Amino acid sequence: MSDTPVTYVRTQMLDQQAPPTSEVGPVRWMRENLFSSPMNAILTILSLYVVYVVISHVGPWLVNGIWDADSLSECREIIAATGDGHHSAACFGVITARWHQLVFGYYPSELYWRPVLALVVFLVGIAPVMFPSLPRKLYIVTMAAPFLCFWLLWGGSIWFPIAIALGFGVGVVAHKLLDANVSSLAGMIGAILLPLIYWLYICGPLAGGLASIIPLGIEFVPSRSFGGFMLSIVIGLSAIVISLPLGILLALARRSDLFIIKTCAVVFIEVIRGIPLIVWLFTAQLLLNYFLPPGSSFDLTLRVIIMVTLFAAAYIAEVIRGGLAALPKGQYEGADSLGLNYWQSMQLIVLPQALKISIPGIVNTFIGLFKDTTLVVFIGLFDPLGIASAIRATTEWNGIYWELFLFIGIMFFISCFSMGRYSLYLEKKLQREHR
Amino acid sequence: MKKTVFFGALTAAGLAAGMASAATLDDVKARGSLNCGVTTGLVGFAAPNAEGEWEGFDVGVCRAVAAAIFGDPTAVEFVPTTGQTRFTALASGEIDLLARNTTWTMSRDVDLKFEFVGVNYYDGQGFLVPKALGVTSATELDGATVCIQTGTTTELNLADYFRVNGITYEPVPIETNAEGQQQYLAGACDVYTTDASGLAATRATFENPNDHVLLPEIISKEPLGPLVRHGDNEWADIARWTLNALITAEELGVTSENIEELAATPGNNPEVNRLLGTEGELGAMLGLEADWAKNAIMAGGNYGELFEDNIGENTAIALARGLNAQWTDNGLIYSPPFR
Structure with missing residues (x-):
C-alpha cells in the first residue's frame, strides 16, 4: 500500500498566487x-x-494668475490680451506690489531688518522653553528677549528697556533679602511693591539720565507705522507670552484659600470674560482717552496689547483651573506630606501635571487669540484686513477682493496650523501614562 | 444712579481735557506736528500709497493746515479713524483736526460740540444702475431691489425719497462699500445707492464701467467738511481760513505754479497781496507767519488743483466739479473775502 503512488496528491508546493485584482x-x-x-x-x-x-x-483662476501688474486695470488689460475673454485669472500683482505693506504695514522700509531680527530673537528665546533638549544656557536669551524685541521694534534709546529690565532685578534682590532677613510674606510683598515703585518713579529719570550721558540708540519708530502681519504677530505673541504666566497666577489665585486674593481673581476673570473683546478694544481706544491726563498720549498699540493680554489671561486662567481641578486630591496631599511649602508644591508637583492636561485648551485659546487680533481693524489699526482695505482705497487697486483675502487666509492658516501641530507634538512627548 | 455718576465723571473728564488743551495751536507747535484724523481708506479722499504716504482730497486739507502752521506739508501725523471712533478721537484731543468726509449736520455741530470750519465737498446720495435696466430716472425704480448700507443716513434718505414719490422698493442690507460692490455686480440688487462720489469711485473700478450709469437724481444734501472741537475759536479760525485760502486762491487764479512769482513782490491785485502776505497783517491776526497762506497753497495746490489731482475728471474717479465749482462758475464753493 505504501508503494502505490498517490497520483492525486501533489508532490510539490504550488507558487503563491497573486490575490484577485479586486482584493488588492x-x-x-x-x-x-x-x-x-x-x-x-x-x-x-x-x-x-x-x-x-x-x-x-x-x-485656472489660480494658475493663470497675473503676478506682475501695477494696477487692477493693467491686470485686466493683460488678461484681456492673453485670455480667451472669460476673464478667469487672479490678479496676484496686488500681492507682489504691496506684499511689504501686508507684512510690515508702514514700517520704514530701510528698517525691515529690525522686526525680522526681533522675530529671530523671539524664536531663539522661546526655543529652550519649547524644546527641552536644547542647552540650558539659552535661557539667558529667553530672559533678554522681551526687552531686546521691544527695543528692536520700537527703537529709541537702549537705556529705556534696560531700565525697565532692572526693575525685575530689583524685585529679585528685594525678594531674596527680605525673605532671608524678615519673613517670606515680606519677601513676597517687597518683590511686588519695590519694582512698582521703581518703575513709577525711578525708571524714567534713570533711563533719561543714562541716555543723556551715553546716547546709545536706534531710530524710533512710532506704533502708528506698525501694520500688516507684523502688527498681528506683535499683538498676538506679546499677548500669548504675557498671558500664560498671568493666567497661571490667576488660576492659582482663584483656587486660593485667601479670601481677598480669591475674590479679586474671580471678579477679574468674570468681568473680563463676560464682556466681548471688541468692547474692551473700544474701551482701550475711546474711554481711556477721557481718563488719562490730557496730553499724555498713551500709545494705542500698547493699550491694545494690554487689553488683549488681560482678555487672554482670563481665558487661560479658566483653562488651567480645569487642569488643576482634574488632578486627584492625593497629589496635593502628597506634596503637603513631603513638607513642601505652597510654591514648591505648585512648582514641583501640581503645575507640571495640570499644565500638561491643559495643553490642548491653552493652545486652543492661543489660536483663537491670534485670530482675534484682526478685530483691531475696528479701532482703526492696520492689521492685515485693515491693510487690505487701505490697499483697496487706492485708485490702482480699488475693486480687488479675493486675492487679498486668499493671501491673508493662507498666512493665518500657516501660523495657526503650526501652533496646533506643536501642541500635538508636546502632548505626545509629555504622555506618561497609557503607553 | 451709578450710571449718572459714571457719565458725570466722564463729562467732567472730557471738560477737563477740553479746557487743558484750550490753546490747540500751542500744543501743535510744541509737538511739532499736526494730528489729523482721516479715514482708514476711501478712494480719492484718503489712502496710503505704495510707499505708505497718505494721499487724497481730505489729506490735502490736512497738509495745507500743517503747511500754514509749520511751512512744512509733511508735518502731519495721520490718524486713521473709523466711523465709530472719529468723533471720540476728536473730542478727547487725540486729533486736532478731523478731515474725514464727515457730513455737516446740526446735531453734530451743536449736540456733539464740534465746529465745522467749512465745506470742502458737496456730496449727495445718488443711484447706480446697470444700463441694461433701461432706467433713466430714479422715479422709474418702482419695485426695484436696492443695495443699501444699514444704519446710515442713506437708508433713511432712501425711505423718505421713495415715500414722497409714492413708489416701493426692496432693500438689500449690506455692511460695507466693498460688500455693496460685490452684491451689486453679482446681481443681488438692481440699484446701488450711497454718496454720489462713492458711486463714481465704485463705478470706476468695474471691468466695464460703461455698462453702468449714475442716475441724475441726487436725493440728499451731504456737505462734507473738516471739523474741530468746540471751545478753541483761534484754532477753528486757522482751519477755516486755511480752507478759505485754498478756495480763494482758485478764484483769484493763484496756483502752485505761479505762486512763487506772485508772492515775490506785491502785485496789482490787492486781495492776492493780502492772501499771500505781501500786504497787510492777515497772518499775524491768526498767530501765524505772513506767508501762511502761500505755504498752504503750495502744499498741494489751490482748491481746484487738489480736486483735479485727487478726484477730478482726469483721475480714475472722474468726478465733475458740479456743485463743487466756484460760485463764479455756478457752483457752491464760495469763500468770504480776505480783507
Missing part, C-alpha cells in the same frame, strides 16, 4: 471606501463632480 491595492481600497454600497457609490460620484466643478473654476 487601489481597487480594493476604492471598493471598500468609496463604492461599498450603491448609496456610497452615488455619493462618491457626486462628491467627485463637486470637486471637479470647484477645481475647474478655481484652478
Whole structure:
C-alpha cells in the first residue's frame, strides 16, 4: 500500500498566487471606501463632480494668475490680451506690489531688518522653553528677549528697556533679602511693591539720565507705522507670552484659600470674560482717552496689547483651573506630606501635571487669540484686513477682493496650523501614562 | 444712579481735557506736528500709497493746515479713524483736526460740540444702475431691489425719497462699500445707492464701467467738511481760513505754479497781496507767519488743483466739479473775502 503512488496528491508546493485584482491595492481600497454600497457609490460620484466643478473654476483662476501688474486695470488689460475673454485669472500683482505693506504695514522700509531680527530673537528665546533638549544656557536669551524685541521694534534709546529690565532685578534682590532677613510674606510683598515703585518713579529719570550721558540708540519708530502681519504677530505673541504666566497666577489665585486674593481673581476673570473683546478694544481706544491726563498720549498699540493680554489671561486662567481641578486630591496631599511649602508644591508637583492636561485648551485659546487680533481693524489699526482695505482705497487697486483675502487666509492658516501641530507634538512627548 | 455718576465723571473728564488743551495751536507747535484724523481708506479722499504716504482730497486739507502752521506739508501725523471712533478721537484731543468726509449736520455741530470750519465737498446720495435696466430716472425704480448700507443716513434718505414719490422698493442690507460692490455686480440688487462720489469711485473700478450709469437724481444734501472741537475759536479760525485760502486762491487764479512769482513782490491785485502776505497783517491776526497762506497753497495746490489731482475728471474717479465749482462758475464753493 505504501508503494502505490498517490497520483492525486501533489508532490510539490504550488507558487503563491497573486490575490484577485479586486482584493488588492487601489481597487480594493476604492471598493471598500468609496463604492461599498450603491448609496456610497452615488455619493462618491457626486462628491467627485463637486470637486471637479470647484477645481475647474478655481484652478485656472489660480494658475493663470497675473503676478506682475501695477494696477487692477493693467491686470485686466493683460488678461484681456492673453485670455480667451472669460476673464478667469487672479490678479496676484496686488500681492507682489504691496506684499511689504501686508507684512510690515508702514514700517520704514530701510528698517525691515529690525522686526525680522526681533522675530529671530523671539524664536531663539522661546526655543529652550519649547524644546527641552536644547542647552540650558539659552535661557539667558529667553530672559533678554522681551526687552531686546521691544527695543528692536520700537527703537529709541537702549537705556529705556534696560531700565525697565532692572526693575525685575530689583524685585529679585528685594525678594531674596527680605525673605532671608524678615519673613517670606515680606519677601513676597517687597518683590511686588519695590519694582512698582521703581518703575513709577525711578525708571524714567534713570533711563533719561543714562541716555543723556551715553546716547546709545536706534531710530524710533512710532506704533502708528506698525501694520500688516507684523502688527498681528506683535499683538498676538506679546499677548500669548504675557498671558500664560498671568493666567497661571490667576488660576492659582482663584483656587486660593485667601479670601481677598480669591475674590479679586474671580471678579477679574468674570468681568473680563463676560464682556466681548471688541468692547474692551473700544474701551482701550475711546474711554481711556477721557481718563488719562490730557496730553499724555498713551500709545494705542500698547493699550491694545494690554487689553488683549488681560482678555487672554482670563481665558487661560479658566483653562488651567480645569487642569488643576482634574488632578486627584492625593497629589496635593502628597506634596503637603513631603513638607513642601505652597510654591514648591505648585512648582514641583501640581503645575507640571495640570499644565500638561491643559495643553490642548491653552493652545486652543492661543489660536483663537491670534485670530482675534484682526478685530483691531475696528479701532482703526492696520492689521492685515485693515491693510487690505487701505490697499483697496487706492485708485490702482480699488475693486480687488479675493486675492487679498486668499493671501491673508493662507498666512493665518500657516501660523495657526503650526501652533496646533506643536501642541500635538508636546502632548505626545509629555504622555506618561497609557503607553 | 451709578450710571449718572459714571457719565458725570466722564463729562467732567472730557471738560477737563477740553479746557487743558484750550490753546490747540500751542500744543501743535510744541509737538511739532499736526494730528489729523482721516479715514482708514476711501478712494480719492484718503489712502496710503505704495510707499505708505497718505494721499487724497481730505489729506490735502490736512497738509495745507500743517503747511500754514509749520511751512512744512509733511508735518502731519495721520490718524486713521473709523466711523465709530472719529468723533471720540476728536473730542478727547487725540486729533486736532478731523478731515474725514464727515457730513455737516446740526446735531453734530451743536449736540456733539464740534465746529465745522467749512465745506470742502458737496456730496449727495445718488443711484447706480446697470444700463441694461433701461432706467433713466430714479422715479422709474418702482419695485426695484436696492443695495443699501444699514444704519446710515442713506437708508433713511432712501425711505423718505421713495415715500414722497409714492413708489416701493426692496432693500438689500449690506455692511460695507466693498460688500455693496460685490452684491451689486453679482446681481443681488438692481440699484446701488450711497454718496454720489462713492458711486463714481465704485463705478470706476468695474471691468466695464460703461455698462453702468449714475442716475441724475441726487436725493440728499451731504456737505462734507473738516471739523474741530468746540471751545478753541483761534484754532477753528486757522482751519477755516486755511480752507478759505485754498478756495480763494482758485478764484483769484493763484496756483502752485505761479505762486512763487506772485508772492515775490506785491502785485496789482490787492486781495492776492493780502492772501499771500505781501500786504497787510492777515497772518499775524491768526498767530501765524505772513506767508501762511502761500505755504498752504503750495502744499498741494489751490482748491481746484487738489480736486483735479485727487478726484477730478482726469483721475480714475472722474468726478465733475458740479456743485463743487466756484460760485463764479455756478457752483457752491464760495469763500468770504480776505480783507
